[in-house]
Each structure stands twice: as structure tokens, then as C-alpha cells.
Amino acid sequence: MNQVLKKASALAALASAVGTMAACGPVGLTGPQGAALNALNNRTQVNALSRARNGKKWLVAIHMAADNNLYTAGLKDLNEIEAGLNDAGAAANDIEVIVLFDGAKQGDSAVYRMQADPAGLNSTLVSKPIDNPIAKAGSEIDSGDGKVFAAFTDWVTKTFPAQKNSISIWNHGGGAVRRGGEASTFEMFVPTQIGAMNGIQSRFADGSRNFGSDDNGGEMKMADLNPALAAAARNIGGPVDIMGFDTCLMSYLETAYQVKGLAKVLVASEELEPGDGWEYRSYVGGLAQNSGWDAAQLGKHMVDSYIKSYATGVQRGNDITLAATDVNVVTGELTAAINAFGAELTAGLPANKAAIDAARSKTQMFYNRDAADFGHFLQLYAGATRSRGAADVMNAYKKAVIANGFDRMNPNATGAVIYFPTSTMSYKQVYDNPSVLLFAETKGWGNFLKAYTRK
Incomplete structure (x- = not known):
């Protein structure tokens, strides 16, 4: 397991080199929540729900923003997903795993429809990019742009209808409220002068914390969750089952409240996460073999598989927390x-x-x-x-x-x-x-x- 933390790795690098930077649902809601819930009452959304129930049992959609120092961990997680699907055998056909990937290499942005790797866990990716309107072949997206995340959630829930849906963000995370004078996650990975030159400081002057950072772009804030999940809710005819953060520090009650009416269960960590993050082989493989799970059951499985994955090894006992929270409650x-x-x-x-x-x-x-x-x-x-x-x-x-x-x-x-x-x-x-x-x-x-x- 590598020692990189999904938020604090840049701070460690800074400490070692002076002058250098390293890296659901009350009636009468307003805003994006209200728009999403009101839309669910019309015939279009009833039809959307009917279509969704004819799809696979679960859609797992992952926004993998790896254009940063977590790039190699992202590649590893893609291979873990392939191994998990292989472990599940024929049951893998009951779920769909779609990943919007943006790595550190220029032009590597792509959407992958994940496939089982018959060779199991290795460093070779057998899944291939698929046609999509978000990340064209050879293109470079800003995976830290909330509009990109919303475009992905909209497209993926339309294109791959399912009975249940999990959407997650894979990246760095900062929590709910930024402390005074605290740099954004983006600024932690670039020199201050560059951050100021690109308008990063003023861009996040609203004081919310941040997640989904792209070293060559921006980062998302709490309010970006709402249009993205509202788009998914319109397509599937109700709130998404799981909203997950494979990031540091996002298990705030404020995060759960942010997605009211738009998600059923929040899965996130109170503490920092190791750079390896979630253990996708057991997470995905377990879901495929138990695709009848509801949101609460999957949330519990996600927590259990994560905790067990760090029971041994160099990361044992270091900054390991994860919880599944009922958004409605x-x-x-x-x-x-x-x-x-x-x-x-x-x-x-x-x-x-x-x-x-x-x-x-x-x-x-x-x-x-x-x-x-x-x-x-x-x-x-x-x-x-x-x-x-x-x-x-x-x-x-x-x-x-x-x-x-x-x-x-x-x-x-x-x-x-x-x-x-x-x-x-x-x-x-x-x-x-x-x-x-x-x-x-x-x-x-x-x-x-x-x-x-x-x-």
C-alpha cells in the first residue's frame, strides 16, 4: 500500500522541501433539490423509472479524477474492478460499472465500460474506452469541473439504466467548511503564484471545502453535487441509491444534508484516506455476487470491505474510517x-x-x-x-x-x-x-x- 493520503500528500512534500509545492424528501424544496423532486412527478419521469427497472440490477458510476498525484492509485483501482468482476463469474453480468477516468497523461481522459479480466488482478487493463459525449478519444477534460461531473451523471444514468444506482467521486477531499486562510486542495498541489494567476483563490472564496481536484484544472465544491445528482434523479425516477466519496474527510452531516432528496445513502470517511482508497476488488465482486442488495446493504458492504482491506499491511491502523449514513434520517x-x-x-x-x-x-x-x-x-x-x-x-x-x-x-x-x-x-x-x-x-x-x- 502506498503512503500517499488523498488530501495531505502535498503537505508532506511541502514539509520536506522548503519553497516547493507537491502535491429524500420534504415537499416544497427550492433550488436543484426541488427541481429534481418536482420533475419526478411528471409522466416523463414515470417512464424513466419504468425503463430503469428493466436494466441491470446495479449501475456503479465512478467519477475518477486522477489528474493529480493519485494517478497510479487510479490505475490500480481500475484493475481491482476488473479482478472483482472476474471473481464474480457470470454474476458480473448483473451489474454495470462505468468509470469516467482522467489521468495525469495529456489526452488520457476516457469513459470505460469495465470488463472482467480473466487473468485476475494484474497491471494490465483489458477494459476499453467507449464512445461518449464527455471524453472523446484523445481528449483532455477538467475532471475538477462540476459541469463535467453533471454531464457524466446525466449521460451514464440515461445510457445504462439500472434498477439501483451508485454514483461516487474518486479523488482528494476536504470536508464541508474551509477554515480561514486555508488553501484549496488545488492550491496544495501547485505553487501559490500559479493558483493566484489562474484565479483559484477567488474562485473558491465562497468558503466551502473542496473535492474532485484536477491539477490542470479546478476542483468541485459542495453545491456542485446538486445539479449532478438532480440530473441522475430525473433520469432514474428518484434519488440515487448511493452517493459515495472515495476521498478524504467527506463524512459530514452537512454532506448528507447537501444531497437531501437526491440520494438515499452517503458513504464517506470522517478521516483522511490512504492513497489506495477503497478496495474495489471485494467491493465490486461482492456486489456482483449479491446484486439483490438494497442501498443500505451495499453501503454496509462498502464499509466492511474497506476496513478489512487495511487490517494488515503497511497502512494497518492508520487513518481508517468509513461510514454509510441514511440521508433521509x-x-x-x-x-x-x-x-x-x-x-x-x-x-x-x-x-x-x-x-x-x-x-x-x-x-x-x-x-x-x-x-x-x-x-x-x-x-x-x-x-x-x-x-x-x-x-x-x-x-x-x-x-x-x-x-x-x-x-x-x-x-x-x-x-x-x-x-x-x-x-x-x-x-x-x-x-x-x-x-x-x-x-x-x-x-x-x-x-x-x-x-x-x-x-
Whole structure:
């Protein structure tokens, strides 16, 4: 296993060389979520759903943005997919795996319809590029462009109708809210002067974090998820079953909320991921052999296969977390409980500040220090204060987390983090802007954080 992390490898290179850079569904929704849900009610979308049910049992669509220092890991994962399909034998015909690939070589952008490799796992790719309107032969796409991702999700769900659908982004990841003064993932991989020259700094001044970076292009932000998943939802007649991030740091409750009405299950990591990322041989092979799985069952399998793949080897015990989260529970019962809990905490300030500080200081954290494992915080705070609000949130939170895996280095990882700056950190105003981060519309948690960080 290589030691590259899907976000932090550039930081390691910087430390070693001074001056050099290395690298679903309430009624009345507005915006892309509302447009997607409203469209599902018309006859066109009923017909789309009927067509989808006549397709293969699962479509696995992967946006593999490997035009960066993860290029070799991307090639390895393509071969793992081929090996997994081969392991499944005839059952491989029950699923379709389509990969939009963009690597580090100029003109290598392509869409692959993945095939079983009779030789098993090796370094030879037997799958061939297929005709598509996104990445023509010899072309170079910007895999960090949200419009490219949306074009892919639209085309792939139209072209390969299936009974169930998984869409995932493969790349670097940064989380939900960018800390003040923090570089984008793109800027971590290029000299600052180049980033400024290309307008990268102003381009991501909205303060959201980032994922899907292309060293020769841009990177995506949270709001880019909505048009892409809305396009898929229109085509398949409902929310996608799985939205996955084979990236670092995207298992935020805010991420799950961002895709409300557009995805059923979120699969993502609270912590950094090793460069090798998910283990696609067992993931794809297991799905092919159990293609009757629903979204929750596949999400659990994705978590289990990932955790098991790092049980041995050089990456054993290092930064391994993955969870599957029920988006409907997050956006419904859990959000309502969080709003009530936030109001309780706010009303109790400043008298309860010491108890909040004590619980927050002991809470499991990951690479993003302005976020905290929400389940662990609830456990600590409820235990110390007997807060009814915390207990209610914890009950809903447990329903939301379908599957949670972690290594010995992260024993208190419970599945999802939430933006939670300490009282000594500044509150980022982006958390008030639903056009950047949809969770901002809920207000309860944000109002608490503003009051808490001012006390």
C-alpha cells in the first residue's frame, strides 16, 4: 500500500522541501433539490423509472479524477474492478460499472465500460474506452469541473439504466467548511503564484471545502453535487441509491444534508484516506455476487470491505474510517433533533459553556480540527449533563448511521462529523449561506455555534 493520503500528500512534500509545492424528501424544496423532486412527478419521469427497472440490477458510476498525484492509485483501482468482476463469474453480468477516468497523461481522459479480466488482478487493463459525449478519444477534460461531473451523471444514468444506482467521486477531499486562510486542495498541489494567476483563490472564496481536484484544472465544491445528482434523479425516477466519496474527510452531516432528496445513502470517511482508497476488488465482486442488495446493504458492504482491506499491511491502523449514513434520517428526524438541541445549548449559555468546552475538548477529532465526531460529543455531553436534548439527538443519530468502520487509531469514531469550531476558533460566515452549504438553512446548529464562539 502506498503512503500517499488523498488530501495531505502535498503537505508532506511541502514539509520536506522548503519553497516547493507537491502535491429524500420534504415537499416544497427550492433550488436543484426541488427541481429534481418536482420533475419526478411528471409522466416523463414515470417512464424513466419504468425503463430503469428493466436494466441491470446495479449501475456503479465512478467519477475518477486522477489528474493529480493519485494517478497510479487510479490505475490500480481500475484493475481491482476488473479482478472483482472476474471473481464474480457470470454474476458480473448483473451489474454495470462505468468509470469516467482522467489521468495525469495529456489526452488520457476516457469513459470505460469495465470488463472482467480473466487473468485476475494484474497491471494490465483489458477494459476499453467507449464512445461518449464527455471524453472523446484523445481528449483532455477538467475532471475538477462540476459541469463535467453533471454531464457524466446525466449521460451514464440515461445510457445504462439500472434498477439501483451508485454514483461516487474518486479523488482528494476536504470536508464541508474551509477554515480561514486555508488553501484549496488545488492550491496544495501547485505553487501559490500559479493558483493566484489562474484565479483559484477567488474562485473558491465562497468558503466551502473542496473535492474532485484536477491539477490542470479546478476542483468541485459542495453545491456542485446538486445539479449532478438532480440530473441522475430525473433520469432514474428518484434519488440515487448511493452517493459515495472515495476521498478524504467527506463524512459530514452537512454532506448528507447537501444531497437531501437526491440520494438515499452517503458513504464517506470522517478521516483522511490512504492513497489506495477503497478496495474495489471485494467491493465490486461482492456486489456482483449479491446484486439483490438494497442501498443500505451495499453501503454496509462498502464499509466492511474497506476496513478489512487495511487490517494488515503497511497502512494497518492508520487513518481508517468509513461510514454509510441514511440521508433521509439525517435530513428529517436528526436535523429536527439537532435544531432543538442547538436551541437548548444556546439558551443555556454562558452557564453551560464549561460543560460544552469539556465535552468538546475530549471529542474525537480528525484532520479537520474545526469539526468533531458528533456521536462522540453527544455521548460525552449527555453523560456529563443528563441533557434530554443530547439524548434525543443521539437516538436519531444512531438511526442515521447504517454502518460505521474504524481502526485502532480512531476508537471513538461514530460515523459522521459536524462543523464545530471550539470557543477559541472563529465562526465561518459561510455556514449561514444555504447557496454554498445547504445545511445553513436549518439554522439551529449554526445559531448555537455563533453564540458559543462569541462567549
